[in-house]
Amino acid sequence: MARIFGTEIPNEKRIEASLPYIYGVGRTTAKKILEQAGVDPDIRTGQLSEEQLVKIASVITSESILIEGDLRREKQAALKRLTSINCHRGQRHKRGLPVRGQRTKTNARTRKGKKRTMGVAK
Incomplete structure (x- = not known):
């Protein structure tokens, strides 16, 4: 290879x-x-x-194309900046919810993870 x-x-x-x-x-x-x-x-x-x-x-x-580690570092720094300034996008990233305005009542399983059913307390 x-x-x-x-x-x-x-x-x-x-x-x-x-x-x-x-x-x-x-x-x-x-x-x-x-x-x-x-x-x-x-x-x-x-x-x-x-x-x-x-x-x-x-x-x-x-051509200064960002690849591999440099690109990953840059993306990580951008996310860290969003979460540190506490903007809406940063808060959504922190909570693991969809960032770009998608609905969350149904769907959004990729972002939210496996469904957890809430039991009824008696």
Whole structure:
């Protein structure tokens, strides 16, 4: 398996499809990276030469695309800032509720977790 920035990407897939295995690189960003690096998007990852991998890595750094740990740190800092200033979005994150105005009477199970039935006290 090829390694780019500490992430192993699959050899048997096309490079265009295997670059999104890197956290912070999506399909569109992968296309842009390959275009700037001058690498054919249809080539398999296992067939890439060492120079092509270095070109791809240099394009990612030169375009200052946030990936992996840097991106995770930035997202975490943004959430920490929201919770520290006690804004509405920060409070919703703290409580584990939907942040963007979705309903919570029904649904919202992804955010709220497993349903806990409240028993009737006699």
